[in-house]
Amino acid sequence: MNEIIEKAREIITSYDGPKVRIMEVCGTHTHEIFRLGIRSLLPENIDLISGPGCPVCVTQVGFIDEALYLALEKNCLITTFGDLIKVPGTEMNLAKARAKGANIRPVYSPDDAVNLAIENPDKDVVFLSVGFETTTPSSCLAVKRAKELGLNNFSILVANKSMPNAYQKLKGSADAFLYPGHVNAITGNGVCKQLKEEGVSGVVAGFTATELMTALAVTIEMLKKGEPFFVNCYPRVVKDEGSVFAQKLMDEVMELCDTEWRGLGMIEKSGLKLRSEYSDFDSRIKYNMPHIEGKPNPGCRCGEVLQGHCKPSDCPLFGKVCTPLHAVGACMVSDEGACSAFYQYAQ
Amino acid sequence: MENVITLAHGSGSIQTNELINGIFKSNFDNPDLTADDAAVLSLDEGKIAMSTDGFIVSPYEFPGGNIGKLAICGTVNDIACMGAKPKYLTCSYIIEEGFPVEELEKIAKSMGETARKAGVEIVAGDTKVAGKGQVDKIFITTTGVGNIVEGVNTSGAFAKPGDKIIVTGDIGRHGCTILLARNEFNIDADITSDCAPLWSNIEAVLKETKDIHVIRDATRGGVGTVLYEIAHQSNVGISLESEKIPVDPGVRGVCAMLGLEPLYLACEGRLVFFVPASEADKVLSALQSCENSEKAAIIGEVTEDNVGKVILNTAVGAKTLLSRPSGELLPRIC
Amino acid sequence: MCVGLPARVVSVNDGTAIIDANGAKRDVRAELLDDLEPGDYVMVHAGVAIAKISSDDEEEGSEVLGLLAI
Numbered sequence: 001m002n003e004i005i006e007k008a009r010e011i012i013t014s015y016d017g018p019k020v021r022i023m024e025v026c027g028t029h030t031h032e033i034f035r036l037g038i039r040s041l042l043p044e045n046i047d048l049i050s051g052p053g054c055p056v057c058v059t060q061v062g063f064i065d066e067a068l069y070l071a072l073e074k075n076c077l078i079t080t081f082g083d084l085i086k087v088p089g090t091e092m093n094l095a096k097a098r099a100k101g102a103n104i105r106p107v108y109s110p111d112d113a114v115n116l117a118i119e120n121p122d123k124d125v126v127f128l129s130v131g132f133e134t135t136t137p138s139s140c141l142a143v144k145r146a147k148e149l150g151l152n153n154f155s156i157l158v159a160n161k162s163m164p165n166a167y168q169k170l171k172g173s174a175d176a177f178l179y180p181g182h183v184n185a186i187t188g189n190g191v192c193k194q195l196k197e198e199g200v201s202g203v204v205a206g207f208t209a210t211e212l213m214t215a216l217a218v219t220i221e222m223l224k225k226g227e228p229f230f231v232n233c234y235p236r237v238v239k240d241e242g243s244v245f246a247q248k249l250m251d252e253v254m255e256l257c258d259t260e261w262r263g264l265g266m267i268e269k270s271g272l273k274l275r276s277e278y279s280d281f282d283s284r285i286k287y288n289m290p291h292i293e294g295k296p297n298p299g300c301r302c303g304e305v306l307q308g309h310c311k312p313s314d315c316p317l318f319g320k321v322c323t324p325l326h327a328v329g330a331c332m333v334s335d336e337g338a339c340s341a342f343y344q345y346a347q
Numbered sequence: 348m349e350n351v352i353t354l355a356h357g358s359g360s361i362q363t364n365e366l367i368n369g370i371f372k373s374n375f376d377n378p379d380l381t382a383d384d385a386a387v388l389s390l391d392e393g394k395i396a397m398s399t400d401g402f403i404v405s406p407y408e409f410p411g412g413n414i415g416k417l418a419i420c421g422t423v424n425d426i427a428c429m430g431a432k433p434k435y436l437t438c439s440y441i442i443e444e445g446f447p448v449e450e451l452e453k454i455a456k457s458m459g460e461t462a463r464k465a466g467v468e469i470v471a472g473d474t475k476v477a478g479k480g481q482v483d484k485i486f487i488t489t490t491g492v493g494n495i496v497e498g499v500n501t502s503g504a505f506a507k508p509g510d511k512i513i514v515t516g517d518i519g520r521h522g523c524t525i526l527l528a529r530n531e532f533n534i535d536a537d538i539t540s541d542c543a544p545l546w547s548n549i550e551a552v553l554k555e556t557k558d559i560h561v562i563r564d565a566t567r568g569g570v571g572t573v574l575y576e577i578a579h580q581s582n583v584g585i586s587l588e589s590e591k592i593p594v595d596p597g598v599r600g601v602c603a604m605l606g607l608e609p610l611y612l613a614c615e616g617r618l619v620f621f622v623p624a625s626e627a628d629k630v631l632s633a634l635q636s637c638e639n640s641e642k643a644a645i646i647g648e649v650t651e652d653n654v655g656k657v658i659l660n661t662a663v664g665a666k667t668l669l670s671r672p673s674g675e676l677l678p679r680i681c
Numbered sequence: 682m683c684v685g686l687p688a689r690v691v692s693v694n695d696g697t698a699i700i701d702a703n704g705a706k707r708d709v710r711a712e713l714l715d716d717l718e719p720g721d722y723v724m725v726h727a728g729v730a731i732a733k734i735s736s737d738d739e740e741e742g743s744e745v746l747g748l749l750a751i
Contacts, residue, residue: 001662001663001664005662005663005664009663009664027681028681031681034667034670035661035667036661036662036663036665036667037659037661037663037665037666037667038663038665040665040666040667041663041664041665054681055680055681056681081678081679081680081681082605082606082677082678082679083677083679083680083681085677086673086674086677095674095675105531106531106677106678107531107532108532108533108534108604108605108678112532112533115533131680135680209661209662209663213663324671324673325673325674327673334679334681335670335671335672335673340670340673341668341670344668344670344671345668
């Protein structure tokens, strides 16, 4: 344990003020907090809530159904981040579709999906484009490259989401937020500073043990002062202005639209879609996609779990029909999803 | 001989004989290799250990080995984990029509070399040729047997609270090597498989002490899966020091890139020992003096509480549950 | 939301760069960053270098915690 972690740990564990609720917005923060066991260090009066910042957790059932349609009905080669492969659709997930003969390939980068399209001119390659501002530029770069190359066998199924307007929905859920460092690396800190003016507090956090502990310690110290605050605790990566180039790129290729978040419902101007100049690369347009309404299991309470309104064990499906091996809700899909973690501890 | 395997090679004809004599017999050369329907052998008195394992690795050749070397190591190590000196092996091939003879020769050669190194004789075999597309190039199954060293009694059910847990080297290299060899993620790294026969390592330990509770070969599923198996089989908890687990920097880099956990990547030349605390130093120094286990390390201990769970002590001085992967390992962005 | 990989830039070539994380090397897109040079450290996500890294986390941590004292 380095000196900084020790110092931060001291600040966190000795907190004896009124109960505070801190929400980590980012799924990777959730992952690292779990992996480092940070929750076990917290005194009872610090509540650390996992927010909705995991593209898997907030992706609607209907999106998976759309991907299944392209895989099974249109025989597309589906390329995807590994995260989505086990996310349940209405009937099945992508792993099951693959077992039925669908062509599903995990990729590291959307650029690799473009390369697959180049190498396989006889296949229709679709990339499942999910993610927040951190990830969206990678999809935009891939689409631009495909356009420059004149590829006619590459398209993306877009479900990218944008954080700034989602914060409005989360506002009351916590006393302070750990903002997602890698989103802010792209967007800059403007939104967070604006939120501070509206009375919403938070710090930008990095992802190492030192960074997460530092960010929590700063949050605790600032909460003690009682004034709204914003602190950039990840200055080695996050600059105030963010990545101007990435912002321009996203604006050139995509535009904001209203979208539904699993668990949070419809949020205005929080989704992204391809601009009309790039419609040749929009899978929905290219394949005349019918409207597909996903049917989530009506018993699933992932949405409330995500907002900290109920415990996983309060869900009627938990541990019965919904387990890590047969996930019904998104919170059971990834190993450190709230329900999966809860299940593994309880076992 | 023709330069690719044809269905005739599997038909029991002259070509089959050519294949057996030209490739297998010459490479496996030993007095017990049978030309009859079965090998006739003798074993020492006492208990024996016997095991079988199938190998379908793709690609069949990778940095640090090939499917042949793997097929010997896998079965030899399984037997050795029971404290048995591997003595005889059989091997069965299923080869896809069109497989290059030259490649088969390479595979047989490394099987012969690895068997000699492990001190085991290949005494019988079988070759089938399957039509194009019915198998992926080449599958090998090996079965082995050996006498258990007197006084040794290991089992996954024998871990006791207080036992020290030793891993014989850096983890996850084989899984990482195969991941890179498939080239699906366009990552370059100088990583070779840890694939190795480990009887001599176990023999060195048994010379120091026979008071060993568990030895397990951490193959598919990696060290993490072995730890959960033992925690369940022995009804104990496991406490791991995350910073003491040896991981090659390159493996760490690849894992960081793809969001994978090295504890769940396969090894093919790593053992996990559970030994009484009093024996731990002896075992460790015996291992550290052997090839392929120079970097052996104590990574944790067995606890009475947290039965069936693996708990990690982390870099921030906290405890966390090692989460169990559900299904295949997938690269992630989140 | 976003796994980031800190990596060293090995070479830069026309909008792409080869990066090295502990010996794991890969081509990534580098258009988002100006004036990238071999030896720079970058944060990589989904095959794109998204930001330059200006110091290590301990240096950063002591700076950030230092601010609290004021």
